[in-house]
Amino acid sequence: MAVPEDAGAPAASSPAAQDERIPSVIVSHVDIRYRIYGSPKRPEETDEEGAVRRLLSRGGQAGLGVQEVHAVKNVSFVAYRGESIGIIGRNGSGKSTLLRSVAGLVPPSSGTIWLGGRAALLGVNAVLQKKLSGRDNIWIGAQALGLTPAQVRRRMDDIIEFADIGDFIDLPMSSYSSGMAARLRFAISTAVVPDILIVDEALATGDEHFRARATERIEQIREQAGTVFIVAHSRKRINQLCTRVLWMDDGRLLGDGRPSVVNGLYGRKYGRHRQVWKERYEQIERVMTEQGPEAARELLRRWEPEGNW
Numbered sequence: 001m002a003v004p005e006d007a008g009a010p011a012a013s014s015p016a017a018q019d020e021r022i023p024s025v026i027v028s029h030v031d032i033r034y035r036i037y038g039s040p041k042r043p044e045e046t047d048e049e050g051a052v053r054r055l056l057s058r059g060g061q062a063g064l065g066v067q068e069v070h071a072v073k074n075v076s077f078v079a080y081r082g083e084s085i086g087i088i089g090r091n092g093s094g095k096s097t098l099l100r101s102v103a104g105l106v107p108p109s110s111g112t113i114w115l116g117g118r119a120a121l122l123g124v125n126a127v128l129q130k131k132l133s134g135r136d137n138i139w140i141g142a143q144a145l146g147l148t149p150a151q152v153r154r155r156m157d158d159i160i161e162f163a164d165i166g167d168f169i170d171l172p173m174s175s176y177s178s179g180m181a182a183r184l185r186f187a188i189s190t191a192v193v194p195d196i197l198i199v200d201e202a203l204a205t206g207d208e209h210f211r212a213r214a215t216e217r218i219e220q221i222r223e224q225a226g227t228v229f230i231v232a233h234s235r236k237r238i239n240q241l242c243t244r245v246l247w248m249d250d251g252r253l254l255g256d257g258r259p260s261v262v263n264g265l266y267g268r269k270y271g272r273h274r275q276v277w278k279e280r281y282e283q284i285e286r287v288m289t290e291q292g293p294e295a296a297r298e299l300l301r302r303w304e305p306e307g308n309w
C-alpha cells in the first residue's frame, strides 16, 4: 500500500531543520530469519502419523526438519534523535524481532544496523533474577546497563522510588505481580538515560498512575535527544506518545510516517473502519436496487459529508 509522500517526513519545519537532524539508528536492508529445529506436523497428517513419520526419519535428512521463519524482510529506515517511534502491526508481523535486533539481542541474518549510541530494551528478562529481591536486581540490572557500583548506590533510592512497589523491593521477584515486575524493569532500564530506549508493551501493564509517570519519563528521554521506540497495541497510546509510526506487516515495513496518517491507513486495512464500510457497502447495494442511485448517494452524503459523491 502506498503511503503519501509527505507522510515519511517527521515534524521538521524547514530544510535547514531537516539537515540538523542527527541519525541515531540506521537499519539497512535487514532480514531476520529464525531457524526452528524439529519436524513440523504436515497439514494432512494426524498427530500420530506425524509422530511415526518423525520417528522413522530420525537420523535421516528429513528428520532434521529445520524450518525457517522469515520474521523481518528487507527492512530499512533511519531514526533520528528526538523522535519517539511507535511500531504497529498485527500479531507476528515482526515488531518485537525488529526491535530486539536494534537492541542487539537478535543478529540480523543479512543487512546492517548502525547505532549512534547505547540502546536499552525495557523489560530485559535475562538480566533480572526471579529468586533475588528487587533491590538485588537493581544492583545487577543497573550495572549491566553500565553504571558503576558507586553510581548504583547513589541512584538506588531514586530507582526504588520510581518503581513504587513498597516493601516488595526486599522480597524475591518471584512474588511480584506482572505489573510490579514491569515497574521495576522500567525503573531499572531508565535509571541511565539511554540514547535509544526500546519499550515493548511494558506500558500495557501497571495502573493509570504508573502509566502517567512512565509517559513522563519517556518524554524526558526524548527531550534529552534520545530516541524512543515503542511497541504498543493501542493506537490511541501511539498517537499520544509518538512523533512517527512504522507499520510492520508480515515482516515488511509497509508504512512510515506521522501517527495520524499511518494509523489511519492501518485502521482502513484492519480496523473497525473496514468493518463499518463492509456493512455500509451491503446497505448501499440494497438501497441502489430498491430505491435507485440518488437515494444511495444521499446515504453516502450522510455518512461522509465531505466525500465527493
Ligand SMILES: Nc1ncnc2c1ncn2[C@@H]1O[C@H](COP(=O)(O)OP(=O)(O)OP(=O)(O)O)[C@@H](O)[C@H]1O
Pocket (backbone or CB within 6 Å): 034, 035, 036, 069, 070, 071, 089, 090, 091, 092, 093, 094, 095, 096, 097, 098
Ligand atoms: N525465538 C523465536 N524463534 C522462532 N520464531 C520466532 C521467535 N520469535 C518470533 N518468532 C516468529 O517470528 C515472527 C515474528 O514474531 P514477532 O514476535 O517479532 O512479531 P510481533 O509483531 O512482535 O508479534 P506480537 O504482536 O504477537 O508480539 C512470528 O512468525 C513468530 O512466530
